Each structure stands twice: as C-alpha cells, then as structure tokens.
Amino acid sequence: xxxxxxxxxxxxxxxxxxxxxxxxxxxxxxxxxxxxxxxxxxxxxxxxxxxxxxxxxxxxxxxxxxxxxxxxxxxxxxxxxxxxxxxxxxxxxxxxxxxxxxxxxxxxxxxxxxxxxxxxxxxxxxxxxxxxxxxxxxxxxxxxxxxxxxxxxxxxxxxxxxxxxxxxxxxxxxxxxxxxxxxxxxxxxxxxxxxxxxxxxxxxxxxxxxxxxxxxxxxxxxxxxxxxxxxxxxxxxxxxxxxxxxxxxxxxxxxxxxxxxxxxxxxxxxxxxxxxxxxxxxxxxxxxxxxxxxxxxxxxxxxxxxxxxxxxxxxxx
Amino acid sequence: xxxxxxxxxxxxxxxxxxxxxxxxxxxxxxxxxxxxxxxxxxxxxxxxxxxxxxxxxxxxxxxxxxxxxxxxxxxxxxxxxxxxxxxxxxxxxxxxxxxxxxxxxxxxxxxxxxxxxxxxxxxxxxxxxxxxxxxxxxxxxxxxxxxxxxxxxxxxxxxxxxxxxxxxxxxxxxxxxxxxxxxxxxxxxxxxxxxxxxxxxxxxxxxxxxxxxxxxxxxxxxxxxxxxxxxxxxxxxxxxxxxxxxxxxxxxxxxxxxxxxxxxxxxxxxxxxxxxxxxxxxxxxxxx
Numbered sequence: 001x002x003x004x005x006x007x008x009x010x011x012x013x014x015x016x017x018x019x020x021x022x023x024x025x026x027x028x029x030x031x032x033x034x035x036x037x038x039x040x041x042x043x044x045x046x047x048x049x050x051x052x053x054x055x056x057x058x059x060x061x062x063x064x065x066x067x068x069x070x071x072x073x074x075x076x077x078x079x080x081x082x083x084x085x086x087x088x089x090x091x092x093x094x095x096x097x098x099x100x101x102x103x104x105x106x107x108x109x110x111x112x113x114x115x116x117x118x119x120x121x122x123x124x125x126x127x128x129x130x131x132x133x134x135x136x137x138x139x140x141x142x143x144x145x146x147x148x149x150x151x152x153x154x155x156x157x158x159x160x161x162x163x164x165x166x167x168x169x170x171x172x173x174x175x176x177x178x179x180x181x182x183x184x185x186x187x188x189x190x191x192x193x194x195x196x197x198x199x200x201x202x203x204x205x206x207x208x209x210x211x212x213x214x215x216x217x218x219x220x221x222x223x224x225x226x227x228x229x230x231x232x233x234x235x236x237x238x239x240x241x242x243x244x245x246x247x248x249x250x251x252x253x254x255x256x257x258x259x260x261x262x263x264x265x266x267x268x269x270x271x272x273x274x275x276x277x278x279x280x281x282x283x284x285x286x287x288x289x290x291x292x293x294x295x296x297x298x299x300x301x302x303x304x305x306x307x308x309x310x311x312x313x314x315x316x317x
Numbered sequence: 318x319x320x321x322x323x324x325x326x327x328x329x330x331x332x333x334x335x336x337x338x339x340x341x342x343x344x345x346x347x348x349x350x351x352x353x354x355x356x357x358x359x360x361x362x363x364x365x366x367x368x369x370x371x372x373x374x375x376x377x378x379x380x381x382x383x384x385x386x387x388x389x390x391x392x393x394x395x396x397x398x399x400x401x402x403x404x405x406x407x408x409x410x411x412x413x414x415x416x417x418x419x420x421x422x423x424x425x426x427x428x429x430x431x432x433x434x435x436x437x438x439x440x441x442x443x444x445x446x447x448x449x450x451x452x453x454x455x456x457x458x459x460x461x462x463x464x465x466x467x468x469x470x471x472x473x474x475x476x477x478x479x480x481x482x483x484x485x486x487x488x489x490x491x492x493x494x495x496x497x498x499x500x501x502x503x504x505x506x507x508x509x510x511x512x513x514x515x516x517x518x519x520x521x522x523x524x525x526x527x528x529x530x531x532x533x534x535x536x537x538x539x540x541x542x543x544x545x546x547x548x549x550x551x552x553x554x555x556x557x558x559x560x561x562x563x564x565x566x567x568x569x570x571x572x573x574x575x576x577x578x579x580x581x582x583x584x585x586x587x588x589x590x591x592x593x594x595x596x597x598x599x600x601x602x603x604x605x
Contacts, residue, residue: 057409059353059416108591110408111351115542116591118353119584122539126581232535236420243413277424283417287410288402315406317502 055182068211094211139225246293331564340515356534362520392513
C-alpha cells in the first residue's frame with residue numbers, strides 16, 4: 001500500500017475519533033440531530049453504491065430501511081431477542097431481500113428499473129400493513145432506552161463502515177467493475193465482468209446498510225408503523241443527498257447529507273410540510289443547475305454564475 | 318352471473334386506467350420522459366373538481382372541460398419553463414426532476430387542502446340501474462362513457478390533425494422535424510399539456526368514485542406506468558387495452574382473493590410482464 005492510500009485512512013480515523021468525542025461537549029438536542037444526520041448520511045452512502053457507482057437509479061431503497069427496522073422491532077418485541085442479535089438480523093434480512101428482489105429487477109434498465117423499485121417499496125408497505133406479527137397498521141412499540149449514547153455510536157460506526165466501503169469501491173477491482181457497468185454495461189460484459197453478479201452484490205450491499213440504519217432507527221425512535229419507515233420521503237432524501245453532494249463520489253453523499261439535513265432541520269422547526277417541500281424544490285434546482293453535485297463544483301472551483309449557466313444550457317431543447 | 322358482474326366492474330374501471338395511461342404513454346413516447354408526477358397531475362385534477370363542486374356547486378361532469386383546460390395550461394407551462402431545460406439529459410435526470418415536481422405538488426396540496434379525505438358526491442352518486450340482472454352504478458357508467466369519448470377525441474387529434482402529425486413527426490425524428498420547420502420546443506410543451514389534460518380528466522372522474530387525498534397519486538403513477546407498459550409503448554391503443562386488462566385483473570382479484578393487496582397486483586403484473594414479454598401486449602420492439 002502506497003503512502004498516498006494511507007492519507008484518507010488517517011484523516012478518516014481522525015474524523016471518526018473527533019466525532020466520537022462529540023457527546024461529551026454538545027447539548028442533547030445537537031446529539032439527537034447528529035444521530036439523525038448520521039442516519040441520513042448512511043442512507044445516502046448506501047444509495048450511492050447502487051445509484052452512484054453502478055448507475056442503477058433505484059427509487060425504492062426505503063424498502064431495505066423498512067425491512068431492517070421491522071425485523072429488528074419484531075425480534076425485540078415479539079421474540080424478546082437482545083438488540084445485539086436483532087440489529088444484525090435486520091441487516092442480513094434486508095441484504096437477502098435485496099439480493100432476491102435484485103435478481104429479476106436488475107435485469108431491467110432505465111425507466112423500467114426505476115419504476116420497478118418504486119413498486120417494490122410500495123408493495124412492501126402494503127405487505128407489512130397486512131402482517132399480524134408486525135403489528136399490521138398500528139405499528140410496534142419498543143422498550144425505551146434512557147441514554148441516546150448507544151444509538152450515537154452505532155450510527156457513527158455504520159456510517160464509518162459504509163463510507164469505507166464506498167472508498168474501497170473507488171479503489172478496487174470490484175468497484176471498477178461497477179463503474180464499468182454504469183458507463184457501458186454491454187462493454188463491461190464483453191470485458192469479462194459477470195454483470196448480473198456484480199449488480200446483485202452492489203444492490204445487496206446497498207440493502208444491508210440501509211437495513212442496519214433502519215434497525216437502529218427503530219430502537220432509537222421506539223415506535224414504528226408502516227407509514228413511518230416506508231415513506232417515500234426517505235427515498236427522496238437518500239437520492240437527493242447523494243446527487244446534491246455528487247453521486248458516485250465518496251465524500252459527496254456525506255456533504256449532501258450535512259448541508260440538506262441542516263437546512264431541513266431548521267425548516268422543520270417552523271413547519272414540517274416545509275421540509276418536504278424544500279427537498280422537492282432542491283431536487284428541481286439541483287437537476288437544472290448542478291446535476292454533477294457540490295463535489296464537482298468544488299473540484300472545478302467554479303464558484304461563478306457561468307458554471308450554473310453552462311449546466312442550464314447543456315440539455316436544453 | 319357473478320362473473321359477468323365482475324367483468325362489467327373491471328371494464329368500467331379499466332376505461333379510467335386507460336386514459337391515465339394514455340397521458341403517460343404520450344409524454345413517454347414523444348419526449349422519453351417517464352413522468353413520475355403523473356399521479357400528482359391526476360390529484361390536481363381531482364382537487365380542482367372538488368373545489369368547483371364544493372365552492373361553486375358545479376356538477377363534476379360539467380366542470381370537466383374547465384379542469385382539462387386548466388391542467389393543459391399547467392402542463393404546457395411546466396414543460397415550457399422547466400422541463401424543456403433538461404429534456405435532452407440522461408434518463409436519471411429526467412426521472413429525478415419529475416420526482417421533484419411530484420414532491421412539490423403533493424406538499425403544496427397538503428398545505429392548500431390538508432390531508433383530510435375529500436369526496437365529490439353529486440345527488441345521483443348512490444343510484445344504480447340494472448340490465449338483465451346486472452347492477453351498474455350511474456356514475457361509473459357515465460365515467461366510463463366519458464373516458465371512451467375522451468380517448469376517441471384524443472386519438473382523432475393525434476391521427477387526423479396537423480398538430481397530431483407534428484407531434485408524431487417529432488417523436489420519430491427530432492432533427493428532421495426541426496428541419497421541416499416544426500417548432501419543437503412548442504410541440505413538446507403542447508404534448509406535455511395534452512398528457513396533463515388527460516391526467517386531469519382522469520383525476521376529475523376518479524374523484525367521483527374514490528376519496529381524494531394529497532398522496533393519492535403515488536399508486537396511480539405506478540398503475541399508469543404498468544398500464545402503458547402492459548399495452549406496449551408507442552401504441553396509443555395499447556394504453557387503452559392495458560387499462561382494460563388492469564381493470565379486469567383488479568376486479569377479479571379483489572372479488573376472488575380479497576381487497577387487501579390492490580397495488581401488489583398491478584406491481585406483480587408489471588414484473589411478470591417485463592420478464593416474459595418486455596414489449597407489451599401490442600407493442601413493438603423498443604430500447605429500455
């Protein structure tokens with residue numbers, strides 16, 4: 001390993017350690033915000049694996065989040081399993097689900113794939129609505145844990161893991177394979193890449209982290225119902241945070257999550273509907289003016305009106 | 318007898334799915350945009366009808382032309398001002414922007430109309446007539462008839478008028494259409510307007526049969542897509558056939574399997590179809 005590769009590892013470790021010390025100095029309110037921020041960043045980074053690196057725009061990743069949340073919640077409340085077992089089970093089940101659903105729908109491309117994922121999420125919500133063991137429409141209540149510390153450190157650990165995974169993807173043979181699929185799937189196949197296998201693994205990896213985030217979320221919030229963990233806004237957040245920051249980059253989704261979560265937190269103290277409206281408007285503006293995301297803007301040091309106007313003109317009819 | 322009744326119910330509902338899909342199929346076919354905000358346009362049509370009914374006391378069938386006109390203008394402006402800016406971008410971008418438009422519309426609807434269930438119930442809402450032992454609700458019958466009239470008008474517009482020819486020419490070959498002097502940006506805007514108008518009409522009619530909520534559109538976008546694919550892209554008749562297929566499938570499944578999974582049925586149909594017959598029932602070969 002060359003010295004150049006050690007730099008991101010060291011910087012990453014220092015950031016994680018610095019964040020790890022945060023609970024000692026910040027107020028409980030900021031701590032809750034940080035847990036939420038980490039969760040959104042995990043979701044954005046997990047979406048980035050399939051949507052950013054592999055180029056398969058999934059509009060239904062909330063299904064994995066919901067499955068993770070429900071698996072953990074059911075094991076905690078109905079089976080009485082310890083959280084240390086329930087959480088990994090949620091991640092594993094979300095991963096298996098992603099792999100099994102991925103096999104047929106990853107054969108689809110473009111619009112078809114996008115709508116199929118939308119359908120998966122919608123169907124899962126309906127299925128959970130009718131599951132007696134999952135509390136059907138009324139939801140599940142979990143025991144309350146007094147301290148938010150375990151959730152803070154768990155979310156931070158998951159975030160560190162998924163960010164490392166994204167970094168590994170940008171450096172490894174497997175990651176190059178995914179990028180090749182994004183750029184030209186037929187050519188990637190001709191080059192000897194087992195594209196169905198690569199895509200399914202990418203989808204499953206995306207699923208496991210969204211599932212873990214869902215599991216921690218369920219125990220942290222202590223109450224879940226189908227509307228709360230399968231709602232479309234979660235998918236919207238993952239996609240827009242990744243795209244706003246820069247899809248297919250490592251730090252982009254983190255940056256997107258930080259900026260957008262902060263603004264929407266501020267907005268939702270005024271009116272909850274405003275926060276969702278804001279996400280919608282941001283999607284429209286970002287797509288028109290900076291489709292390559294913040295990280296491209298920073299890399300090109302293009303802080304001028306001209307950059308935005310160039311993007312505006314690029315795809316106009 | 319039950320089978321006949323279920324058949325009739327399915328066909329009556331299928332007409333409505335048909336015009337929803339017609340609008341989606343048109344926009345998709347002409348501009349290669351899969352409009353995720355389609356359901357939100359349907360929702361808007363439903364709320365306009367609701368307002369005309371409760372605030373002005375207009376009969377929902379009489380306010381239909383107004384709804385259609387308003388949605389046409391809205392769709393026209395949306396394409397002219399926003400979507401024309403990105404219409405040549407890759408798939409993901411066009412999907413994402415219509416997704417954003419949907420989110421904005423749904424949340425504005427939450428602010429304007431709140432999340433309460435709304436209904437449009439004219440005096441004749443609960444009345445039926447029977448033909449040979451089959452019960453047919455008046456509203457459903459008139460809704461179906463309206464969808465037939467709208468479909469025929471729309472197909473005539475597309476096949477027989479100068480505007481329709483320009484739209485079809487733009488679909489086939491953008492550059493050649495431009496060379497012959499067709500104002501492409503304008504045609505795109507008119508096309509989106511027409512798609513939105515059909516969605517609005519569907520919403521106005523939908524609101525007479527089912528409750529109206531700000532989030533009613535999500536499932537309807539999915540259904541419109543399924544129907545458009547079911548019939549086969551690029552054929553307008555396909556959308557109507559697809560609508561009937563979905564209407565029948567839902568009618569039969571809710572009678573014989575129970576009504577718990579209405580959307581799972583349409584999604585299941587979609588996945589099966591995409592795997593076994595990706596070009597649709599009447600479709601031609603098309604790239605994904």
